[in-house]
Amino acid sequence: MKLTCTVFSFIIVLIVLLQACEKEGGNETNISAFSSKKSHNMGQNCMSCHKNGGEGEGWFLAAGTVYDSLKTSTYPNATVKLFTGPNGTGTLKHTLQVDGLGNFYTTESIDFGTGLYPAVEGKNYTKYMSSSTRNGQCNSCHGSSAEKIYTN
Ligand code: HEC
Numbered sequence: 001m002k003l004t005c006t007v008f009s010f011i012i013v014l015i016v017l018l019q020a021c022e023k024e025g026g027n028e029t030n031i032s033a034f035s036s037k038k039s040h041n042m043g044q045n046c047m048s049c050h051k052n053g054g055e056g057e058g059w060f061l062a063a064g065t066v067y068d069s070l071k072t073s074t075y076p077n078a079t080v081k082l083f084t085g086p087n088g089t090g091t092l093k094h095t096l097q098v099d100g101l102g103n104f105y106t107t108e109s110i111d112f113g114t115g116l117y118p119a120v121e122g123k124n125y126t127k128y129m130s131s132s133t134r135n136g137q138c139n140s141c142h143g144s145s146a147e148k149i150y151t152n
Pocket residue numbers: 025030038039040041042043044045046047048049050055056057063064065103104105
């Protein structure tokens with residue numbers, strides 16, 4: 001009886017510990033794809049949670065949200081490209097698919113080097129950031145200090 005009780009308590013402790021561990025978001029592969037609707041929190045800085053030690057699933061190296069030209073609705077299935085030169089020049093280093101909710105994100109390592117120039121391609125036109133960035137937390141500026149990222 002006593003042994004059963006000890007074993008039983010031990011199992012309970014293990015279950016509690018396992019649940020505690022589950023809460024910390026691990027660094028698993030998490031990459032946006034056209035039409036996918038697994039993401040959330042449009043417009044927020046994804047990396048406030050999706051970082052080492054954060055609660056988000058997967059630590060993002062680049063992430064953000066794309067809106068339509070009115071900047072009221074998100075714009076799904078656009079394409080984000082990171083070039084070594086301005087206005088789509090130089091080498092195309094990374095291509096990210098914007099998902100069905102307007103978010104893009106990747107846990108793949110990105111070598112920003114001295115800085116990459118983002119481009120956002122919609123069905124009708126492409127917008128180019130005129131300066132380069134080494135910061136993949138696109139929504140840390142866009143939607144607060146800079147206007148929302150948009151295309152159409
Ligand atoms: C306030 C913290 C927080 C912010 C901000 C946040 N996330 Fe998350 N995210 C989480 C947590 C916690 C989970 C795991 C539980 C869940 O799915 O809700 C998660 C899970 C996810 C998943 C995985 C869903 C799955 O089923 O595999 C994706 C994709 C995701 N987040 C994308 C994003 C994107 C893109 C942004 C920014 C636009 C973002 N998150 C902003 C906390 C956050």
